[in-house]
Amino acid sequence: MKKTNILDVVSRKLSPFILLFGVYLVTFGHISPGGGFQGGVALASGLLLILLAQGPAVLKRTFSLEGISLVEVFGYGLFLLAGLAGFLWGVGFLSPILLPPRTIFILNIVIGAKVGAGITLICWHLFLEGEDSE
């Protein structure tokens, strides 16, 4: 596919801002609209802009595919552990420990990372003729 200059320049300049916006949504999710899932999707769209406009090689150079897979897998575990931490602290599964926003804050970050990684991988496989994954 023949790229135009506009696509090339805009995608390279714009995607870091999209990623930054995603991080903002995730970290401020407990006091303004946003949160784990929403921020995660924004992060994924930043990465996917690079994938679609620049091609898979460029994406692999900046974020390795194995790294994204690891984030996806261990994000799941971290979420469960965060819940179990509440259990061990004696207040039941997924209870707020320390100050009330703390658990939600941690959970937001974990979910944001996992969802970002997950959706990037899903779209990676769908766009590049691989097999389906969750």
Add this chain to the structure above:
Amino acid sequence: MTSDAILLFTVIPLFSSFVALIEKAIPSLKVAKPASLASFFLSVLLLGLYGGGIYEGAVYSKVVGGWPRGIGIGQELDGIAWVALALVYLIYLPVLLYSFSEGGYDSRYYFFLLLLQGGMAGIVLAYDVFNLFVFLEITGIAAYVLIGYQKKDRALFAGFKYLMLSSLGITLFLIGVFLFYRDTGSLTYTELRTWVQEGMVPSKPITALAWISTPFALATLLAGIGVRTAFLPYTWLPDAHGFAPHPISASLSGVVIKVSFLVVWKLIVLLELSGARQFLLWMGSAIALIGVLRALTQTDVKVLLAWHSVSQMGYIFAGFGAGTETATVGALYHMVSHAFFKALLFLSVGTVILFTGERSLKRVAGMRRMFPYLTVLFAVGALSIMGVPPFVGYVSKSLIFDGLQDYPIPYWLLFAASVGTVASFTKLSLLFRGSPMLEGKSTEGSVRPRGSSQKGSSMVESTETTSGLDTHPALHSRPFRSGYLGMSLLALFCVLGGLLGTYGIQFFSTILRGTSIPVVPATLYGSAPPNGSIAPAFQESLKLTNMAAFLWLNGKEYLKTIATLLLGYGVYRFIVSKRGKELQAWANRLRISFDNQLGLLLAGVLLLLVFLTLQS
């Protein structure tokens, strides 16, 4: 026993699925299989710890996060939930053992299998409608992926159709939730009960936006779950269960459809919807007969078994719909017994397909000499589904028939379905007992009997393989120990469930005491109920007099079983005759296209709505 730990029923499988996922990321750590086994043992341990309390009628509930009830997500473990969980795990172990033997399943398979178990645990424990939605979807997604796991074309198409129908259903479910939430502002089952009791009063005026009325919400709610339990419509089930991998077919037919039905059960009982019960009664009897008729025309062995799943679910629906105490206990018992024998049948037939590579009755038959032990296992399953004593199918079917005494038309429809079942399984047993045939060619005389020890012996005999068999490309060459162990367990359950019938009936009626279903009159089959703890009741039922009283001296049911067997054999002779074969070919060409199936779902919702509005 504390209430806090009931959350672990969902957390243990989910955590084990995470461990399985680690193997996907770091392939050198082979932790997926041990994790799935560990999940089984931990969950069964937990189940046992709660067993005593549940038998005494206790109900455990817990809200996640320590929030007050009604605000937080709540989970509740009562009698029916306990039975459902026990069933889930009893079927999970053989399925897991079979997956270990079959091989070819990587860590992602075990991840989704564990996700399936966790989702089902969540479904039965859910206490509000939205929690139910979440776990229904988790189970659904795991099921779609597992159906299409081996990426065979028919399986992919079947999985896709199931996905679309299920998603349409769950969207209708959400609309029902919306109507409920809008009126009451709450989502729990208790609130649902109050809302329904007020809304079903006939004198309530229908507002200008008439679709706000309660029956519509209930119809959509029930229909949404109903798709997954195969009553409206049931058309996705034969392809989905027929083309899934063998252990997944067993799990799906065995527990996934039952668990969804148990939710419908809980809702109908809680909300006292007699209209929905009538609907289930009539739909159930019709489905039972239609399922058998379609099964009679099939030549693909797994699709045949899947149509029988449809039919047997019809028995369960009719039993539950009848509303009498006997029939209700019978429906619960049949859920359990069907899980056992259907899983056994799917796994044993699957083994034949695995080792010979053929699935059609036209191309493979007479495998009894190649698989002698497997023939025994299959026979246990087939005799159970035909309702022959002393297997478990006899107990549950007689209970249902006994309870349907007051409803003649469903009674005779189910009787016809039983006759058809016998005919169909006599035909299916040709897989083992007919004249040997492989790839459509007869191999009479060239099949050597296998060695005496079946368990632990590998498939490929050394140099003495015969012509036609050693050139077959699909022969497995690995030992199948765990697979046979799993199937033997299921066969054992089938036998035990039948022999200990008296105990089973008392157990289920005591468990159901926790809900609002009245107890079965205990002198039903001739023995007085011991009350109190489990051990004396168990010892009572082991006495030979009690077993005999139940199985052999109940003359009417016994006669009916013999009549069914004779008539069934007659039908079988008809369908293998020339006329019969022509009829089969014609019937096979009738099919419902996918678009029409989607339309059937909507038609079913409207029908259910009619029944609900017209209830007394």
Add this chain to the structure above:
Amino acid sequence: MIALLLIALLFLVSLVGIILSKNLIRKVMALNMLNSAVIILFIFFGSLKGTHAPILVGDETDIVDPVPQALMLTAIVVGICVTALALGFIYKLYERYGTTELQEIEQQVHRNDQ
């Protein structure tokens, strides 16, 4: 009232789309639209209760109903997963059968059966 009519229109169009579409991809798109209709329904009726975002900063009391928003967040996630899975299925079916038209696939399946 207008909002209700629009949501109902979106719902009916998607429903018709799911049932009558000949192409599998259109069916999945219609399913997505159906999900969106239900989500908008929930959020709209939740928003009628107040004017501010449902975050308790300070003494805000005039907030919209937070429960539908939480529920619909879950529903959106589920919808995305199901859509991704459905598209994956369609892709594999396309590889096997060479088409995404429903009737052609059904015919091929039927022919393979005979």
